[in-house]
Amino acid sequence: MHTMHTTAGELAYEDTGAGPAVVLLHANLHDHHDFDPIVPALAAEHRVIAVDWPGHGASEPNPNVTAVGFADALVELVAALELDSAVFLGNSVGGFAAARLALDHPERVAGLVLVNTGGFVRQSPLTRAYCNLYGSGPVARYWLPRSVRNYTKPMSPHDDAVIERAIRFGATDTGRATYSALWHSFNDPxxxxxxxxxxxxxxxxxxxxSRDPILPLRYGKLAHALIPNSQLHVLPTGHLPFSSAPQEFLDLVLPFLRNSVASRES
Structure with a gap:
């Protein structure tokens, strides 16, 4: 793992393969190992940069993280690595960070793969109450283990390993604080x-x-309706389709990546 300092804290990342860059961005409470089932296929044709957000995985503990801070850290990572026209594959809060990069620095983004992404839910009193509830101390302490299994909807041994890592992190004081801080930050305008x-x-x-109870399919349809010329594909999984159904996920993503490379070179 490599590390770099960002304004949101230390950020660790794995850098494998060679070719056009693909950057992998994980969800709250998770880490870059979520993507292990798809990295070998991606790295056969691409440089794959798999991030551990500040406060997560191999990065230093940081219980004061925010979603907007992650997006800022991504800008800093892209600049430090001099990435031009990379494809960004983001899950949940990772999708938000990727989309914000595409809005603020479109010259850096050759394509977006948004997977059960955050950032495309219109804020309202109801959504603010929802985020405050999930970020509350009692939920973080008592409901979190069941919640991780519920939104993952495990379908594979790798899903079980992902759940175990997330629950183990969430069982620590730092993990609970990190999880809660991110949920509260989802109310940031x-x-x-x-x-x-x-x-x-x-x-x-x-x-x-389509089986994700945290970000139901209707939010995917909303993102599709809002983003011009986007494609929407649905898999019968929970929050982590690249972990639960890696081959089906790759069957969608690899052609998209090849088309993105061809568009950059034309």
């Missing part, structure tokens, strides 16, 4: 990209696990 989404110009593939 900057996390709502619905008004700006029509400005996204990068080719966008949206892949949604």
């Amino acid at each position: 900057g996390y709502d990209l619905t008004a700006r989404a029509p400005e996204i110009t990068a080719p966008t593939l949206i892949v949604w696990g």
Whole structure:
């Protein structure tokens, strides 16, 4: 793992393969190992950069993280690595960070793969109450283990390993604080990209696990409606389709990546 300092804290990342860059961005409480089932196939044709957000995985503990801070850290990572026209594959809060990069620095983004993504839910009193509930201390302490299994909807041994890692992290004081801080940060007005989404110009593939109770399919359909010329594909999984159904996920993503490379070279 490599590390770099960002304004949101230390960020660790794995850098494998060679070729056009693909950046993998994980969800709250998770880490870059979520993507292990798809990295070998991606790295056969691409440089794959798999991030551990500040406060997560191999990065230093940081219980004061925010979603907007992650998006800022991604900008800093892209600049430090001098990535031009990479494809960004983001899950949940990772999808939000990728989409905001595409809005603020479109020259850096050759394509977006948004997977059960955050950032495309219109904020309201109801959504604010929802985020405050999930970020509350009692939920973080008592409901979290059941919640991780519920939104993952495990279908494979790798899903079980993902759940075990997330629960183990969430059982620590730092993990609970990190999880809660991120949920509360989803109420930041900057996390709502619905008004700006029509400005996204990068080719966008949206892949949604239809069994996700945290971000139901209707939000995938909303993102698809808001982002011009986007594609929406639905898989019968929970929140992590690349873990639960890696081959089906790759069957969608690899052609998209090849088309993105061809578009950059034309």
